[in-house]
Amino acid sequence: MKEFDSEFCNVKYVEKDKAILLAWKKFACGDDYRNPTTFAWELLKENVGSKFIVDARNGFExxxxxxxxxxxxxxxxxTQTTCKMVCFIMNEVNDIEEEMDMWTKEFGKYFAVIKASxxxxxxxxxxxxxxVNVRYHIHKGKRNEFYNKVKEQGIIQSSKEEPxxxxxxxxxxxxxxxxxxxxxxxxxxQAQKMHGFTEQYQKLTILKQEYVExxxxxxYWISEV
Known part of the structure; x- marks a missing residue:
């Protein structure tokens, strides 16, 4: 089964777009809220690399x-799925905007969050x-030392784990x-900008001061990989 439908919500996997679409029909709570969102999580788990799109124009609170x-x-x-991006579809003027901002901030701790019309x-x-392609010119004879310190300090792995x-x-x-x-x-x-405020970026900045000339x-903007 690839679709959940109730009077409150519709959830489905759109195969051609590799996207899980959760569309609220009206405000929901309790099982009417938890059942469709749990179903969406199950679809994300089953469909590797899929995006998560929440249409909140008719409800959500x-x-x-x-x-x-x-x-x-x-x-x-x-967070245990392979999803990297979450998008919230909202009306330009939305009476649940404060509620949505709370959720986008929380999602933003783990995923790149986008808003759309x-x-x-x-x-x-x-x-x-x-x-972003970066070319570092390292002090002569210090390239391997620089790279080894980048690896040892966990800069690469921590950066890969960022939303x-x-x-x-x-x-x-x-x-x-x-x-x-x-x-x-x-x-x-926004995701690239937030990288500049992380601990791993600060570690790299210190190494650059020591090793980089x-x-x-x-x-570049590129199409989806």
């Missing part, structure tokens, strides 16, 4: 007990990825003995 359940049960389950707009935003990161890998160019390159791919500009950075 839930009671305190459901919020607590969502934060302590549903979200931890969702409709389903097609959500797909368009979620298919654009930001690629919205698709790729964070170093490689050595063939045309230089002292340069090292970093390729980053992020779901959006100069940096070249290029940014």
């Amino acid at each position: 839930d009671e305190k007990a459901d919020v607590e359940w969502g934060f302590t049960v549903l979200l931890p389950r969702m 409709d389903y097609e707009n959500a797909l368009e935003k979620m298919k654009r990825l930001l690629m 919205g990161n698709y790729k964070y890998d170093y490689y050595v160019p063939k045309n230089s003995d002292d340069a090292i390159c970093l390729m980053e791919i992020w779901t959006n500009e 100069s940096v070249e950075i290029e940014k």
